[in-house]
Amino acid sequence: xxxxxxxxxxxxxxxxxxxxxxxxxxxxxxQSFFWYRQYSGKSxxxxxxxxxxxxxxxxxxxxxxxxxxxxxxxxxxxSQPSDSATYLCxxxxxxxxxxxxxGAGTKLIIKP
Amino acid sequence: GAGVSQSPRYxxxxxxxxxxxxxxxxSGHVSLFWYQQALGQGPExxxxxxxxxxxxxxxxxxxxxxxxRPEGSVSTLKIQRTQQxxxxxxxxxxxxxxxxxxxxxxxxxxRLTVT
Numbered sequence: 001x002x003x004x005x006x007x008x009x010x011x012x013x014x015x016x017x018x019x020x021x022x023x024x025x026x027x028x029x030x031q032s033f034f035w036y037r038q039y040s041g042k043s044x045x046x047x048x049x050x051x052x053x054x055x056x057x058x059x060x061x062x063x064x065x066x067x068x069x070x071x072x073x074x075x076x077x078x079s080q081p082s083d084s085a086t087y088l089c090x091x092x093x094x095x096x097x098x099x100x101x102x103g104a105g106t107k108l109i110i111k112p
Numbered sequence: 113g114a115g116v117s118q119s120p121r122y123x124x125x126x127x128x129x130x131x132x133x134x135x136x137x138x139s140g141h142v143s144l145f146w147y148q149q150a151l152g153q154g155p156e157x158x159x160x161x162x163x164x165x166x167x168x169x170x171x172x173x174x175x176x177x178x179x180x181r182p183e184g185s186v187s188t189l190k191i192q193r194t195q196q197x198x199x200x201x202x203x204x205x206x207x208x209x210x211x212x213x214x215x216x217x218x219x220x221x222x223r224l225t226v227t
Contacts, residue, residue, distance in 0.1 A: 004154075008152075034215070042220070043219060043220050043221050044155065044203075044218050045218070046215050046216070046217070049215060088155075090154070098143060098145075098162075098167075098168075098207075098209075099157055099160065099168065100157065100216070101157075102155050104152065104153050104154050105152075105153075105154055
């Protein structure tokens with residue numbers, strides 16, 4: 001089992017709909033969770049981070065964390081074609097306070 | 113403001129050559145990370161610096177890989193005797209935090225191709 005798992009996709013969503021991206025992690029001790037967006041040929045850029053159970057909203061983005069289920073998700077409301085990218089989930093792991101363990105990413109395609 | 117910069121952006125090396133990849137972090141960021149990213153994968157941790165101290169090099173794949181940050185700012189990742197399996201994008205990221213997992217900001221990466 002990989003330490004951080006994501007469905008590779010592609011996930012195809014119509015423009016204006018809600019895109020839901022999921023991530024599961026194996027280390028129960030993980031405390032910090034990050035979502036990054038990576039356009040093709042570019043470097044990852046931070047979208048959101050979440051540390052506490054529940055929802056955290058920032059504009060069109062909502063991160064959801066459920067530590068009991070070891071599950072973190074990212075919702076994108078009113079999806080736009082510019083949201084088409086690979087979304088990477090990263091989790092602090094191995095009892096580390098600095099090292100991030102990364103999923104392989106989910107490719108999201110927003111269809112006009 | 114200036115973000116993380118890396119150079120060169122692209123490097124083609126013949127197998128067996130040595131290469132040096134440079135990273136300029138965001139000014140004032142004490143933490144610096146190097147990652148390796150293969151196509152279709154997430155970044156893989158290579159090494160971590162806190163100021164000039166290399167606190168973790170557990171991700172370096174072999175003793176051909178060496179990283180330094182002598183003055184706590186610019187960092188160089190050196191790969192000796194490059195092999196084809198070293199072909200990847202090498203990402204540098206910096207973070208303002210000393211402890212705790214703070215947001216990491218990435219440079220554009222160096223795409224290394226070993227022929």
